[in-house]
Amino acid sequence: MARVERTRAIVVERAGGPEVLAWSEVELAPPAAGELRIRHTAVGLNFIDVYQRTGFYPPPRWPHVPGLEAAGVVEAVGAGVAGLAPGDRVAYATSPSGAYAQRRNLTAALCVRLPSGVPDELAAAALLKGLTAHYLVRRVFRVEAGHTLLVQAASGGVGTLLCQWAARLGARVIGTVSTEAKAERAREFGCHEPIVTTREDFAARVRELTGGRGCQVVYDSIGKDTFDRSLECLAPRGLLVSYGQSSGPVPPFDLLRLSKTSGFITRPTLFAYTSTRAELESGASELFDLLASGALRQPIESRVPLAEAARAHRDLESRRTVGATVLVP
Ligand SMILES: NC(=O)c1ccc[n+]([C@@H]2O[C@H](COP(=O)([O-])OP(=O)(O)OC[C@H]3O[C@@H](n4cnc5c(N)ncnc54)[C@H](OP(=O)(O)O)[C@@H]3O)[C@@H](O)[C@H]2O)c1
Secondary structure (H helix, E strand, C coil): CCCCEEEEEEEECCCCCHHHCEEEEEEECCCCCCEEEEEEEEEECCHHHHHHHHCCCCCCCCCECCCCEEEEEEEEECCCCCCCCCCCEEEEECCCCCCCECEEEEEHHHCEECCCCCCHHHHHHHHHHHHHHHHHHHHHCCCCCCCEEEECCCCCHHHHHHHHHHHHCCCEEEEEECCHHHHHHHHHCCCCEEEECCCCCHHHHHHHHCCCCCEEEEEECCCCCCHHHHHHCEEEEEEEEECCCCCCCCCCCCHHHHHHCCCEEECCCHHHHCCCHHHHHHHHHHHHHHHHHCCCCCCEEEEEEHHHHHHHHHHHHCCCCCCEEEEEC
16 A cells, blocks of 8 residues: 655644644645655645635635745656656646645646746746736736736736736736835836836826726725725726735725726636636746747746745735745755
């Protein structure tokens, strides 16, 4: 009978602050049928990890190992796995969580093979955030030349890729950031007009920049603090994409408010846009081509040992990060 092994992982016993992220030893069963055993080389840090840790998005059970994104090397395959073998490089951006570990088992069909032009670290920094940018600019709304759009948190992990991708498609990209330094960085990554929100009201500035017309699409990942004024930034029949709540959940909303612009609202999730293998593969292959050619850039701005994930969470929550952080297992 195959042996149960042990590995190191961040284990969370109960919802709470960053201090609940404990570096522990856990059991690792042999990969079941259809599963891969992956040795992680780089783990992605995402704001959704914070929502899970605090219990805002409760995990299916406690204790649990957080993390939805990583890259690594296949160590072993379970029965019935075709097309992947030990030694292959793979990455994933998916539930169930469990990425904050040195090694784990995961259903092979949820993983994608990494092309030679995409290093493991880049995949861990860009797969979840890049698939998100992909479905936001290509599927939730088809961004085209001539569109004007607003990206909240333009220098964040998703924001960095979203601005570049939209600019590449020919759109005029307005973004929000909280500091001058973040504005500089946003400009470097495709945001044509960063607005520093600690200095000016972004809705008023968007009106000014668009001659009073507003934006065809607003991508809002901040939630509570920005939702109301994001609505004010919509052009007639514009779309508000509320895809996150870094500042807290959006309170209940009076539908009649949309009548002012005949606007639309959607609250999408990545996992609804990568629910079939074909969707996952087509998004990942478009993303990997752009990353490998350098057309999209996601530099790793910070590397933190996985054992110190609590520090990485504190930095992300207190708005000290830009771009992507990678946890090193
Ligand atoms: N629905 C989906 O499919 C999906 C998929 C991936 C990510 N997301 C969402 O997209 C957002 C971005 O994720 P990310 O991992 O790339 O994080 P991130 O944008 O790198 O980090 C959050 C940023 O939000 C801004 N922010 C404004 N108010 C904040 C507050 N009160 N607390 C914390 N941050 C605040 C900060 O930028 P400034 O200081 O410049 O304001 C901060 O740096 C998250 O809300 C996440 O849940 C959604």
